[in-house]
Amino acid sequence: AQRVTQPEKLLSVFKGAPVELKCNYSYSGSPELFWYVQYSRQRLQLLLRHISRESIKGFTADLNKGETSFHLKKPFAQEEDSAMYYCALKVLGYSTLTFGKGTMLLVSP
Amino acid sequence: DTGVSQDPRHKITKRGQNVTFRCDPISEHNRLYWYRQTLGQGPEFLTYFQNEAQLEKSRLLSDRFSAERPKGSFSTLEIQRTEQGDSAMYLCASSDLRTEQETQYFGPGTRLLVL
Secondary structure (H helix, E strand, C coil): CCEEECCCCEEEEECCCCEEECCEEECCCCEEEEEEEECCCCCCEEEEEHHHCCCECCEEECCECCCCECCEEECCCCHHHCEEEEEEEEECCCCCEEECCCEEEEEEC | CCCCEEECCEEEECCCCCEEEEEECCCCCCEEEEEEECCCCCCEEEEEEECCEEEEECCCCCCCEEEECCCCCCEEEEECCCCHHHCEEEEEEEECCCCCCCCCEECCCEEEEEC
């Protein structure tokens, strides 16, 4: 069965510092990877997916199949980035998402 | 369209009681998912529908749980004989199979507390 691991429960940085939220997965096939974000008092929403290879709100994530990782990065964190971030995996041909436990990002002024 | 809606937003019940939650997906979305999220965990898949057909159920979904989507629009999730371990946030999501990327859009959730 597939699994998603987010090793950090909490990541605290200062505004303007670089951010990297780690995500590792275990799955023998070719998965589709996502990052979802939940801001305070808001619902879970999609931030980005690996197949789009796009930057959203300054965040990027590259799928590294060799290391089975999909780390989320941003060069300069902003206070409004403070939120809960979940990495998720979808097996090709299936619809359901497997989520990690999430990492809380706190950006201090 | 205001997105996926769920009702109620909060539910407190006593152990042994039955509860039912409702999810209204985004209009025209043909897929509807139920997830459960406990404290400190990410959402865990429970079941999903394509139109009115229930296509997959997780092993997490015990016999006390039943979900329906009778007309392919809204869905209900019923928990019979609730247990304290059922306390969690129940999330609903919907997606449109016809779109290339089939993004899942989540509702605000129903928080259940079993006393």
